[in-house]
Amino acid sequence: MTPIAPTKPRSFLEQVEAGTPGDSRLSMCIQCGTCGGSCPSAEDMDYSPRQIFAMIRADMKDRVLRSNSPWYCVSCYYCTIRCPQEVHITDIMYTLKHMAIEADLYRDSAAPDLSNTFVSYVENNGRSFEFGLATRHYLKHQPLNLVGAAAMGLEMFSKGRMDWRPEKIKQTKQLRAILKRAKAIEASQKMEAVA
Amino acid sequence: MSKYLFYPGCSLQRSARPYLDSLVAIKDDLDIELLEIDDWNCCGATEYISVARLPAYALNGRNLALAANQSNGTSTVVAPCSACYLNLAKTDRYMRIDPDLNASVNDALAAGGLHYDPGTVTVRHLLDIIYHQIGIEAIKRKVVRPLTGLRVAPYYGCMIVRPDYENRFGSPEYPDVLDQVLRALGATVVDFPVKTHCCGGHMTQISPPVAYELIRRLIYAADSYQADILATLCPMCQLNLDAYQDDMNKHFATDYSVPIVYFTQLMGLAFGHEPQELGLGKEMVDPRPALAKVGVAVEGMVSAETTSTKRHSQRRRKDDPSLPMPQPLIKEEDAS
Incomplete structure (x- = not known):
């Protein structure tokens, strides 16, 4: 009988690295703080990017995924180009976002909802749909700002910069088949990683 | 071709x-x-x-x-x-x-x-194509209506210059490519230290005050450097700075009015096209006073004389919680 190698569940650091394409270089972080100092929204984050990376190494998965930090990332890539260790910080923030959605830990649902609503329009039509996205989002998350948003929306309509109906690509079936297959592959890869 | x-x-x-x-x-x-x-x-x-x-x-x-x-x-x-x-x-x-x-x-x-x-x-x-494949000289040859006297803030935003895997734009923080294109059109390109700062991205939807501060920094800088107009090359930047400028003004009790257009619209004007053909006039912040400076009238045009061209440089409020920004060094004759 062949001995079964002892398996250790993957650390949070390993999970984040595996979830980021290419070499994320996350383990190379030297905690210098250049990322947080370069970040336009760091002061509004629960934890600066540097703190997030320290917490990832400390395996504090819940607190990282509960924080608003990845969602307040504006994808400006300042941290990424300034990082002396060339850590792919913006890509890591994307990884943390879908891990947070999956773990369903982030308490304020506005940001994940925006992403999910955007995705549902793309999956159904092949194109994004600003009017639908804005309406659904404001109704649920910023009802008090709905009047102001509607006024802006009307002006956008009157200037031909918004449409009531979504655009649709021709091959929606093909696109859905590709996305369905991609989701299945991703799910099976995660199963393998856990096994 | x-x-x-x-x-x-x-x-x-x-x-x-x-x-x-x-x-x-x-x-x-x-x-x-x-x-x-x-x-x-x-x-x-x-x-x-x-x-x-x-x-x-x-x-x-x-x-x-x-x-x-x-x-x-x-x-x-x-x-x-x-x-x-x-x-x-x-x-x-x-x-x-x-x-x-x-x-x-x-x-x-x-x-x-x-x-x-x-x-x-x-x-x-x-x-990248316009600068590297077509080139500044070819652009200059096409200019029939030089944008002389128009002070333009060149705004790049983020994702074009960062991460810039192939290093096509020379600098991820202070590129010069758009500046050169605008200068070739005859425009005066103002210093714009925040030219690659973030426009707020999706924060307008998930936490508007965060976005308003980012928008304010850009509009404040354009206004301080006395830009008549801001040229952009990204739909998200244009939308945030143009459509949310009013909300930003309300949030900070300011009254900035910096029109936001695409650099291709300014190229079109310099090449002699009509504003309607270029989609001008669809902005939320009125670009007409700025365009009047180069003799371009959009339908229902107000003349430049009747429009106040007030400046806001010294108008920082006492209770303004935001960080102070350095004041630009602009000589009086430059500004006129």
Whole structure:
């Protein structure tokens, strides 16, 4: 009988690295703080990017995924180009976002909802749909700002910069088949990683 | 005439329609032919990749595969939107350097009867093509209505110059490419230290005060350097700075009015096109006083004399909680 190698569940650091394409270089972080100092929204984050990376190494998965930090990332890539260790910080923030959605830990649902609503329009039509996205989002998350948003929306309509109906690509079936297959592959890869 | 595969992106169909209209108007002047990728889909912006990784890459993989199938004597894809540009370029790059990702994306694409070999097409931003392929000299030769006296703030935003995998723009923090294009049109390009700062991105939707502060920094800088108009090259930047400028003003009790246009619209004006043809007049912040300075009248035009051109440089409020910004050194005669 062949001995079964002892398996250790993957650390949070390993999970984040595996979830980021290419070499994320996350383990190379030297905690210098250049990322947080370069970040336009760091002061509004629960934890600066540097703190997030320290917490990832400390395996504090819940607190990282509960924080608003990845969602307040504006994808400006300042941290990424300034990082002396060339850590792919913006890509890591994307990884943390879908891990947070999956773990369903982030308490304020506005940001994940925006992403999910955007995705549902793309999956159904092949194109994004600003009017639908804005309406659904404001109704649920910023009802008090709905009047102001509607006024802006009307002006956008009157200037031909918004449409009531979504655009649709021709091959929606093909696109859905590709996305369905991609989701299945991703799910099976995660199963393998856990096994 | 050079041919390019063209990926317009969702924004250019509607909210950034003036960007598309102005590009179409000037493509003959630039002697380029744009072949739209047939049945292209959304690039996913920054949202799809937040929800799922592989589907987001497969989404862009489909566009790249369609482009490769359609490449007829050209393998360069031009994207005018910075987010589309980066998403397509990033997918191609990560498929090239991550064999597992490449295999998975192609596995997914096979479900739709498609395949893409990374590196088959090259993805480039419109500004990159205009600067490197068409060139400053060719632009100068086409100018019939120089934008003399128009003070323009050159705004790049983020995703065009960062991460800039191929180093096409020279500097990820203080590039000069757009400045040179605008100067070739005869415009006065103002110093703009925040030229690659963030416009707020999706924060307008998920936490507006965060976005308002980012918008304020840009508008404040443009106003302080006495720019008549701000030129952008990204639909998201244009939308945030133009459509949310009013909300930002309300939030900070300010009254800035900096019109935001696409650089292609300014090129079109300099090349002698009519403002309507370039989609001018669809902005939320009125660009007419600025355009009057170069003798361009948009329908129902107010003359420059009747419009106040007040400046706000010294108008910082005592209870303003934001960080102070250095004041620009502008001589009086410069400003007039």
